[in-house]
């Protein structure tokens with residue numbers, strides 16, 4: 001049986017937090033041309049995290065411009081209030097924070113009823129065991145490698161947590177996603193630990209050779225680390 005990560009394809013999921021908010025639609029098109037696999041929308045409510053970002057209407061306005069899947073990373077309190085609107089806006093995956101859900105099992109079931117892929121995000125301090133009773137309900141487990149709220153933060157080394165997640169999810173059809181400080185110097189560690197979906201914001205947008213180079217380089221490094 002191949003190691004778990006070999007059964008999970010490498011996916012590059014750029015965060016658009018560092019993008020030019022005055023040209024979000026064009027930026028999504030540039031990312032599509034650069035060869036990314038999906039778009040990661042960092043939704044922040046100013047309460048769960050001290051920052052405010054994209055409402056559903058902003059995401060909906062870019063939806064028709066690209067063919068890529070959208071995933072909404074809901075860094076919000078009481079996500080049940082908002083899930084439906086982000087699915088309606090065109091997000092095919094919705095990630096809720098375990099720390100923000102009173103009834104996580106019910107929330108994940110509701111996301112699935114809407115026809116979207118349910119996902120759980122875990123802050124750096126939250127143990128992987130938080131999802132052990134909902135493994136069958138999720139298509140993505142997102143392991144934060146920064147404290148949520150802002151892009152460009154320093155990576156928190158959590159390869160052991162990623163490896164623990166890979167063990168817990170072995171045999172489950174669930175991507176293992178990492179988010180925060182992911183770039184050329186950190187990608188190999190998280191992928192060899194078992195991550196396959198890579199959120200990257202500042203490392204992609206600050207590459208002096210452009211987004212296409214950054215995406216290709218990150219994918220090359222990730223595929224090499226899976227081998």
Ligand code: DX5
Nearest residue numbers: 148149151152180181201202
């Ligand atoms: C932080 C967000 C991340 C972040 C990633 O709260 O969830 O997606 O924007 O940005 P970088 O790659 O710059 O750490």
Ligand code: ZN
Nearest residue numbers: 042073179199
């Ligand atoms: Zn994110």
